[in-house]
Amino acid sequence: MTSKSDKPYKAQANLDILFGTQETDSTPQTLKLNAIILPKTQPRRYFDPQKLDQLSLSVKTYGILENLLVRPIPSKPGVYELVAGERRYRAAVAANLDTVPVTIRDLTDSQALEIALVENLQREDLNPVEETEAILQLLANRLQLPDYFAVSSLLYKMQNMVAKKITDNVISNEQIEIVQQVFHDLGRMEWESFVSNRLPLLRLPLDVLEALRQGKIEYTKAKAIARLKDLTG
Template sequence: MNKENSKLGRGLSSLLSSKKDNQSESKNFKKINTSSIKANSQQPRKRFGKNEIEDLAASIKSQGILQPIVVRQKAENTFEIIAGERRWRAAQIVGLHEIPAIIKEMNDEEALQAALIENIQRENLNPVEEARAYQLILKDNKINYESLSNLIGKSRSHISNTIRLLELNEIILNYIEEGKISMGHARALIGVPDAVDLAKDIINKKLSVREVEKNTSKYKNKKPKKNLKDPNILNLEQELSEKIGLKTSIYFNDQGSSGSITLYYSDLDQLDDIMKRLKK
């Protein structure tokens, strides 16, 4: 296990370990009816390959389920998956009526973090799912870029660059999720006019990442306008962006007595989320 995976393993173990003595884990182990289990609505992974699940189902039919899934109880006889949705899906294909599970006490934040770490550790998430998961976790005021970086064993720049993918058009995000273009292609399209048309060219002409970077370099190499903002304002912008998970800009008038704050959203879902949070 490399150093990064070791960090992830420690993070996942910390989240999945019992809040009480680990000896209580055996008391929390039981077989649960598959119909009493539901998927986590905040599960970062949204796409499950048909062949992947069928292969796992064949393995379960032959060997059984070797590792229990992890769930939390939501109501009487109702459990929500924290880790192991693939096994649960495959068990249903096989026709198993019960599945071994370990029941944990977790709040929504802990459950989301555990699901994220498990998927990153198993390299199950596509870049868009990973970006949305980071953004969702960062919306919670209890966690920022630095603490998320320590939790999952990824650098702050990796997290930031991954979230920037969400600035792209939804059509391009679908291409990424479908595996039609790579993350390298997508990063080269950020901030580029007519990015959707360029994405279609990548697919139709089978362009390499290097070719795309060359074609978009004219948009990347422009000299940025001189930034006259006070460093303190820039720090405030960064702090606010990290808190709410959206790009922000703060502007003061010439006297510095008033100004404005601008929030940038990439899709209507983000706008809807902003409105809900402002109405609280």
């Protein structure tokens, strides 16, 4: 988890802004593709097969135009974990590339997770489910909570506090400030809107949730299903 001494999170930032210019310098070079492994926890779960095929064709023609970001694994010399650029990595695998351009950087687990989340949140094609889950993971990391279920609980408590004008110490001021700062930096929506419009999506039946994740149903239809589910209990 992120310690209180870590640098502030900035959604549109590069690595220097995220972690300060005094961090270990990035090292651009190439690596064998088979020396790179995927992380155990990946923010993005669904990749559109058609778009991945298109990217693979582009990679075959022009190569990888933007470095993958990786970090060394101390316990496995010569092996690196992918931090950012999974679509490019998958396209490189499909294109049967032998080597890929990379930037190697020493990162903690917390830093690697935040960079992966930020990269995904900056994508225009991120679907509402992925965006919601990524924001919750980011908040869990910043708030040092075990998972996004704990974050959801905290956000609902915040919503209840505001609605009922509760002023006791149910939630610390520090937690409130972290939540507000993350949403301010993301610049996508206010936390209140996130609680009202996005969190209900995660309570949808798994088949509906997966259909939304894959773009098979519209976000507005999923919201209507979520509202109906709330009304029927």
